[in-house]
Amino acid sequence: MGFTPEALLFAVFSVSSVIAALGVVVIRDPVKAALSLIACFFSISCLFVLQSAELLAVLEILVYAGAIMVLFVFVIMLVENRDEAIVNPALGQRLGVPLKLAAVALVAFALLNGVRRAGLSTPEDLPTDFGSVSSVGHEFFDNFLFHFEVTSVLLLVGIVGAVVISKRRKPQT
Amino acid sequence: MSISLPALEPLLPGLLLVGVAILLLMYEVFAGQADRTYAAHLAVVGLGLSMFLSLKAVGTPRALLFGTDLANAPLIVDDFARVASALVAAAGLVAALLSPSYAKNAGHDHGEYYGLILFAVVGMMIMSMAGDLMTFFLGLETMSIAVYALTGLRAHDPRSTEAALKYFLMGAFATGFLLFGIALVYGATASVSLATLATFKAGSPLLTLGIALILIGFAFKVAAVPFHMWAPDVYEGAPTPVTGFMAVGVKAAAFIALLRLVHSGLGVSAQTDSTWIPILSALAVLTILVGNVLALVQQNVKRMLAYSSVSHAGYLLIGVVAAARGEASAGSAIIFYLTSYTFMTLGAFGVLTFLERKEGGPESERYGAFAGIGFRHPALGMAMSLFMVALAGMPPTGGFFGKLYLFTAAIRAEETWLALVGIAGSLISVYYYLRVIVAFYMREVPEPGPTPTATRSAQLTLGVALAAFFVLQLGLFPAPLLALTKSAMLSLGL
């Protein structure tokens, strides 16, 4: 693969996504850590665009950055005591750092190895409507119909569970 | 692809439960302050019917849904799935029977409670039918989320909230592992179908890592050591019938799914990739030893049962190792074990529900609180003794045959040492199981002492009686269930 603008953009967003993800772990202030996570989602979304998966990119922003993280930030703001950081690593946790780094290195090695072996397809192999709303929709309703339907049950369970736990009821007589 | 309604017929047991659950949820809008025992009855009828339908279909050919062959069908309804569905439905049924009086006492007598139990059962059924990792994951999440919510239902008790939060966080963590593992497996094989996975040659580090992460997810769900930390707190904090349901249902579903995985994708990889057997064996040994030893030192009966449930996960892991070795009888031994374990554990938690005091609190769950119960409530004492004997794996109960088949399978798979560890663990467990019986019969009745006000109800009695009946039935006449499990394993191609 030669040097193309796409390759440059890919590199930029890959690096920024990794840095942002690191930020989530390292930053002490929970609000800023959440913002860092949003930045990470953005970078990943840009990577999706570069992979011609525009719908996925938009959904990543819409669902993760726009809906889930908004609630995160909202809740953090609501409950947080500004004067103390939530994270307070004990000695044991610090000792765990090399272990965690080793685990990360292992995963990275396996991923790189897998990617090297997998023989990735090039953009030329993609069908013209790859990543479009209609092609994704057809996948959903043709090949993954059951998964799609079960997901609705799953979401229903989630909603019911959340309501049951949080709802205040009058004590029954 | 269009799906005609008759083609969904094999799914009827699950669809029925979804229907009943939604009915319960809808009716909750109009129910007001009414007694929710009707909801328990409806749930029991639904679960019973679903169980009956599943068992009735055993012996009919395999049905593939939403796909044309094994490689692309997300749902495989074979005898294995049918037997497993019946098993988890039975677990839900007994749990629902145990619930009404407890729910009223604990102040969570809502229709949603039974709805969530039904949804959890549906999730377990989906797990047992999963033809690909995505379906499996969706089923697992449906089950897990329902159970998280059930755990936190005693909203006024901080222990329950703590349990729900712990379980949820740990579960979410496990889900993360599992999902990442599935993603890596997909990355390595470009497929999530179990059938396609089976044709894939092992050796890719991506696949190895993926399967390892999936296994970690499983280990969390079944509370295998070292991923068991959440279990005691969660078991202690959850409403007692839910604890019973969680102990048996989640475990059964996870092991059944693991079994299907072992006999397809993972199994092939396990046989060609020799790293798996030692890891699984180590997991099994650790789980048995740690679970049993920690159960010894518990003072709270619910916590003791939590650690005992950890150790049972260890025995079952022995079966998984044998299955991964290609031993055909291991699968049916696991299903048999799960069935008898379901009834004896639910029965034990049923007895605890009987003895639950309205004010609750950890004090009422200590061994001492049960002093003399055996004389005051002879039937309860008999039942509890039966369940404890069964859990310890002594004849003439289902627990004995469960362990017998399991350890025999291990020996046949040339894992004799694992069987020996299992037997040693069982011997340790005799001590703490008998301790309950000792408390029931041989401790001084504190006079005048707080008399445990048994929360009686016809449903609860029926639930415990059913459990006791099946524990005995499996111990005296194991053949019918064994035949069922064999046909289940045959349908997996063994």
Added chain:
Amino acid sequence: MDVWLPYAWDVVRLGGMLAILLGLAGPLTWAERRQSAMIQDRIGPNRAAIKIGNKEWRAFGLLHPLADVIKLLTKEDTVNIRADRFLYNLAPFISLVPALVTFAVIPFGPDVTINGVAYPLQVARLDAGILYMFAVSSLAVFGVSLAGYASASKLAMMGGLRAAAQMISYEVAMGLSIMGLVLYYGTLEPYAMVRAQGELLFGFLPAWGVFVQPLAFILFFTAATAENKRIPFDLAEGESEIIGYFVEYSGMKFGMFYMAEYIEVIVVAGTLTTLFFGGWQIPYLMDHGFVFPWGGGLDLSHAAVTVLRIGAFMGKLLFFCWFQLMLRWTLPRFRYDQVMSLGWRRLLPISLANLVVTAAVVLWLEA
């Protein structure tokens, strides 16, 4: 030359969009003040003047926005000593940028064909354009809530929380209300949707969104106003009570919040125009001229049609900007519980019902 033409065209489109947005935002602030003055029988802004020789140039107060900008730029930028400086400085940008880029998928005219090459009058033609709009606009809430959080002021915090809760609540109804249109037109791409609105219903009625989905129009407009935090949904600001999330801001940072609000007005107007009022379509104006349903017609050149259509879009846009200003000075403010109740217990179920009915009808029409 030919190689660079598309890029040049990109720059022109981007510039055009920014020109519309920024160029309109200033006059809108003037319009709002002037209009409110007229409604309330006041004189309104008319002091700012340019003195040329002895003659004062006042231009109906149109110079006020200019004076405002100079004032905001030169004003001291105060920061609360306990404020989180990083977030405090970041918040206005997070507020402004989503407002600016949402407009990118809105077509402000038909494709212009020059030498057989079609040049779209739309910054980005995204397959999932409408989703993009929602995705980007859903980010605006970060700016607002971070501003409230970082200011280290109770009033600002309350404003930020109110704004966040309100925007989260109404986003759901807003998204759902549009889905009926998506079902009917079968596309998520605004340009294609505008094209589809050029058709006629029953032979005479333009197939505009407002005629196809009148209920969705009301729902969307309500939700969008709430999303924009304008009266009657201006709880986050409530200038007579808590001032709101930007209470601690001064200078141009405040100016950015202020600008974001007016740009959002324009964006809402553009969205309404595009989704519900045929975008750049003029009833009975086809690509080659007017064709009336009662017979007859008028042939027009491509250039003339294009100019007419761009004009139509701008006209509709201005109309809806005006309409929103009008609303603000007409309605009283809701109470907070009323806002929440309206969002979750009225708009959401109604938009769900609308979606289900629309889906059924579309299915029936296709069968």
